[in-house]
Amino acid sequence: MQNPAVEYDYTVAKWFSYLAILFGILGMGVGVLIAFQLAFPELNYIFGQYSLFSRLRPIHTNVVAYGFTLSGIWATWYYVGQRVLKVSLKESPFLSGLAKVHFWLYFVTALLAVVSLLFRVTTSKEYAQFEWPLDILVVVIWVMWGISIFGLIGLRREKTLYISMWYYIATFLGVAMLYLFNNMAVPTYLVTGMGDPLHSVSMYAGSNDALVQWWFGHNAVAFVFTVPIIAMIYYFLPKESGQPVYSYKLSLLSFWGLMFVYLWAGGHHLIYSTVPDWMQTMGSIFSVILILPSWGSALNMLLTMKGEWSQLKDSPLIKFMVLASTFYMLSTLEGPIQSIKSVNALAHFTDWIPGHVHDGTLGWVGFMIIAAIMHMAPRFFKREIYSKKLLEAQFWLQTTGIVLYFSSMWIAGITQGMMWRAVDQYGNLAYSFIDTVTVLHPYYTLRAIGGLMYFIGLFMWAYNFYKTMTAARQIEEEPKFASPMAA
Amino acid sequence: MFGWLEKNPFFFAVGVFVVIAFAGLIEIIPDFAQASRPLVGTKPYSVLELAGRQVYIKDSCNACHSQLIRPFKSETDRYGMYSLTGEYAYDRPFLWGSKRTGPDLHRVGNYRTSDWHANHMWDPTSVVPGSIMPAYKHMFTNVTDLETAFAEALTVKKVFNVPYDKDIDGDGKIDVVLGDSPADFEAAKQRALQEALVIAKETKREDLVNMVKEGKIPEIVALIAYLNRLK
Numbered sequence: 001m002q003n004p005a006v007e008y009d010y011t012v013a014k015w016f017s018y019l020a021i022l023f024g025i026l027g028m029g030v031g032v033l034i035a036f037q038l039a040f041p042e043l044n045y046i047f048g049q050y051s052l053f054s055r056l057r058p059i060h061t062n063v064v065a066y067g068f069t070l071s072g073i074w075a076t077w078y079y080v081g082q083r084v085l086k087v088s089l090k091e092s093p094f095l096s097g098l099a100k101v102h103f104w105l106y107f108v109t110a111l112l113a114v115v116s117l118l119f120r121v122t123t124s125k126e127y128a129q130f131e132w133p134l135d136i137l138v139v140v141i142w143v144m145w146g147i148s149i150f151g152l153i154g155l156r157r158e159k160t161l162y163i164s165m166w167y168y169i170a171t172f173l174g175v176a177m178l179y180l181f182n183n184m185a186v187p188t189y190l191v192t193g194m195g196d197p198l199h200s201v202s203m204y205a206g207s208n209d210a211l212v213q214w215w216f217g218h219n220a221v222a223f224v225f226t227v228p229i230i231a232m233i234y235y236f237l238p239k240e241s242g243q244p245v246y247s248y249k250l251s252l253l254s255f256w257g258l259m260f261v262y263l264w265a266g267g268h269h270l271i272y273s274t275v276p277d278w279m280q281t282m283g284s285i286f287s288v289i290l291i292l293p294s295w296g297s298a299l300n301m302l303l304t305m306k307g308e309w310s311q312l313k314d315s316p317l318i319k320f321m322v323l324a325s326t327f328y329m330l331s332t333l334e335g336p337i338q339s340i341k342s343v344n345a346l347a348h349f350t351d352w353i354p355g356h357v358h359d360g361t362l363g364w365v366g367f368m369i370i371a372a373i374m375h376m377a378p379r380f381f382k383r384e385i386y387s388k389k390l391l392e393a394q395f396w397l398q399t400t401g402i403v404l405y406f407s408s409m410w411i412a413g414i415t416q417g418m419m420w421r422a423v424d425q426y427g428n429l430a431y432s433f434i435d436t437v438t439v440l441h442p443y444y445t446l447r448a449i450g451g452l453m454y455f456i457g458l459f460m461w462a463y464n465f466y467k468t469m470t471a472a473r474q475i476e477e478e479p480k481f482a483s484p485m486a487a
Numbered sequence: 488m489f490g491w492l493e494k495n496p497f498f499f500a501v502g503v504f505v506v507i508a509f510a511g512l513i514e515i516i517p518d519f520a521q522a523s524r525p526l527v528g529t530k531p532y533s534v535l536e537l538a539g540r541q542v543y544i545k546d547s548c549n550a551c552h553s554q555l556i557r558p559f560k561s562e563t564d565r566y567g568m569y570s571l572t573g574e575y576a577y578d579r580p581f582l583w584g585s586k587r588t589g590p591d592l593h594r595v596g597n598y599r600t601s602d603w604h605a606n607h608m609w610d611p612t613s614v615v616p617g618s619i620m621p622a623y624k625h626m627f628t629n630v631t632d633l634e635t636a637f638a639e640a641l642t643v644k645k646v647f648n649v650p651y652d653k654d655i656d657g658d659g660k661i662d663v664v665l666g667d668s669p670a671d672f673e674a675a676k677q678r679a680l681q682e683a684l685v686i687a688k689e690t691k692r693e694d695l696v697n698m699v700k701e702g703k704i705p706e707i708v709a710l711i712a713y714l715n716r717l718k
């Protein structure tokens with residue numbers, strides 16, 4: 001597969017990797033704090049109004065999604081793209097210059113975004129909180145990425161697009177379409193010439209706004225937390241294990257199936273709401289169908305390891321990736337279950353939903369990004385991974401954290417849902433709302449501890465990465481498959 | 488066919504786009520016009536209420552509160568009549584939320600009063616022991632940005648034909664007065680101050696009343712105007 005003539009340029013891939021680590025720590029640090037706030041509300045006031053739960057929650061979601069995850073996606077894009085297309089960024093001064101501008105503009109925008117949320121500049125729409133000037137910057141950044149993808153494709157030596165490329169292209173197109181439609185807003189200053197210039201008002205009202213928002217919101221999950229992560233696993237798992245992808249046909253089926261089905265599933269956020277019934281039903285049905293293409297990819301990955309399971313024991317990186325696809329299967333089974341109308345009636349609005357979200361984000365997204373960056377590190381720095389033991393310890397600590405997180409939220413969510421609807425013998429509501437809040441204290445505490453464990457794991461990762469960069473034993477040649485590690 | 492697409496990135500991209508755009512078109516377009524029709528008699532937000540709504544958004548109350556009562560007996564018993572699509576016709580953006588860490592607020596105006604809110608927002612646990620809701624003390628000193636609220640009202644009136652300065656319930660009187668240009672802001676501000684004074688007095692808090700008398704509306708007063716409107 002290797003073409004010795006091409007020398008790849010990892011500069012920007014490295015930068016994005018640093019940023020992924022930085023935003024991972026920042027975003028999940030905030031996550032741990034808000035998790036503790038729900039258990040111990042006094043923690044709301046540690047930085048005055050700037051640390052209130054409601055101020056920090058959107059910062060958490062945006063930093064982990066658009067900071068940590070996007071950085072991870074772009075770190076791998078600027079690495080994988082060159083390799084599967086067999087063309088180096090060095091060959092095009094334009095594209096390598098663009099990559100650097102892309103990075104810096106993104107970094108500045110991300111910082112502005114955090115600051116704006118801290119100072120209450122928000123549209124309140126989930127995952128689309130940024131006000132219009134930031135939206136414009138986001139569009140520019142996105143277009144740059146598009147030029148990077150299609151520019152590199154234009155120069156490629158390998159004519160056939162590898163599976164990962166399909167998924168990167170789909171990520172680019174999907175997010176572009178969704179983001180544009182959902183963020184349509186009218187800046188009030190431009191119409192009236194008065195008031196706050198940052199303020200805007202949504203193009204859509206009420207139920208329509210909800211519909212567009214969740215068509216977007218669900219698929220933001222699809223195209224940020226799923227599609228590009230599949231791009232990663234299709235590259236890094238075969239590479240690290242030295243095994244060819246199990247089935248091309250299965251990849252094909254899963255890819256086109258996923259593209260077709262995903263967009264319909266947004267309706268499952270709106271079950272029993274005021275949007276038309278048929279849409280809720282479609283959302284519910286398509287969510288169940290979504291199991292097929294999702295499990296298709298995940299099984300394809302697990303079967304790639306067929307006959308090679310001993311690697312699971314030997315390599316912490318294989319552990320991270322195999323568990324990632326297992327968590328992907330878990331959340332793509334759990335999601336459809338929550339989309340069934342009668343289950344949704346119980347689960348919606350409860351802690352079971354964040355429980356489900358974090359199976360996917362901690363287990364699947366987080367683990368894949370961690371593994372991808374550690375796989376790239378020896379190639380970046382021509383050194384072996386500093387410590388296998390540390391990586392192993394990180395794996396077990398974080399896995400325990402995830403298990404604590406989702407099991408506590410399952411119990412919390414179902415308890416809450418049952419208490420909200422419980423009635424006494426006369427048919428009156430059995431509990432006042434505050435009863436359903438105080439009962440959750442132990443579960444909130446457990447979740448926060450689980451989150452803290454995952455968070456500590458991030459520091460182990462960062463340290464291991466830093467030592468790999470600066471102190472690990474040097475290697476002569478770029479490793480072909482398994483990443484070399486010091487015990 | 489797929490083999491060919493994989494060698495022709497342009498057509499590959501077009502193919503992906505068509506497949507993903509398809510669902511959006513079919514799902515979203517057909518009911519758009521109908522869902523945006525207001526329920527008969529629904530009035531747009533007054534400038535003060537809109538300012539309060541902006542405070543609600545700025546402090547992301549929707550991170551913990553929903554505004555969507557689902558059609559189950561357990562919910563209608565707890566919160567009142569289930570929500571109807573026409574009630575949201577003037578909600579830009581919608582504020583349904585996705586998590587009920589706290590109770591639904593869509594009809595909170597029916598069962599909570601101004602002074603209850605003032606005490607509760609100042610220190611939730613003093614009103615509801617065991618509450619995990621944060622206190623929002625900064626709202627008692629921050630001054631409401633009435634101008635932006637007015638700008639928003641004017642924008643939706645002009646761009647989306649929201650019925651300000653119209654007789655909505657057919658009693659021959661204009662229901663929500665706004666005006667047509669930035670020049671009408673002063674008058675709007677005076678109306679908002681009157682509305683605010685009533686609420687400030689209801690909260691029984693001296694400091695709030697004094698601020699309003701000085702021509703400054705504390706954010707909490709605007710927020711309460713909005714919460715009282717949720718019925």
Ligand code: HEM
Pocket residue numbers: 028029031032034035057060061064065068069351353354357358361362365366448450451452454455550585586588
């Ligand atoms: C240390 C790890 C983490 C902790 C402790 C944590 C904690 C939290 C908490 C407490 C919430 C609010 C839940 C609520 O309102 O009840 C939340 C929401 C959320 N988090 Fe995390 N989080 C972590 C990592 C992540 C990661 C890595 C991602 C994505 C890559 C992520 C994505 C989200 C999303 C999308 C939501 C919103 C969920 C919803 O609206 O239902 N989190 N997180």
